[in-house]
Amino acid sequence: MLSQRMMWIAWPAFLVAAILEVIVFGMVDPQDMHWFGHPIEISRQGVYTVAFFVFWAVAMLSSALTSLLSMSPFEVNRCPLPADGRPPGCPKREGC
Numbered sequence: 896m897l898s899q900r901m902m903w904i905a906w907p908a909f910l911v912a913a914i915l916e917v918i919v920f921g922m923v924d925p926q927d928m929h930w931f932g933h934p935i936e937i938s939r940q941g942v943y944t945v946a947f948f949v950f951w952a953v954a955m956l957s958s959a960l961t962s963l964l965s966m967s968p969f970e971v972n973r974c975p976l977p978a979d980g981r982p983p984g985c986p987k988r989e990g991c
Contacts, residue, residue, distance in 0.1 A: 904962055908954035915950045916943065 925942035928935050935942060963971075 900962060904955055904958040908951055908958045911954040912947055912951035915954075916947050919946065919950075 920943060925935065925937075925939045928942065937945070
């Protein structure tokens with residue numbers, strides 16, 4: 896289930912990052928970009944690569960938040976340990 900949920904997060908975020916890359920760099924030339932008033936000293940491909948991974952990370956955060964908010968309270972609060980393997984004083988009830 897975890898690998899499936901990770902794909903629900905990573906794949907749409909990958910597609911959004913690719914679309915953002917095309918849109919942003921269709922209008923902006925990486926050689927004209929400045930960082931705090933200084934020109935960026937990275938090649939065009941380097942800027943494309945860094946920007947893609949930044950876009951992907953932001954989109955994955957958005958997808959992860961959506962995935963978290965779509966979970967039921969039972970899924971969020973369930974104890975991953977079996978009932979006989981829980982430490983003493985575990986706040987989870989038996990059978991949760």
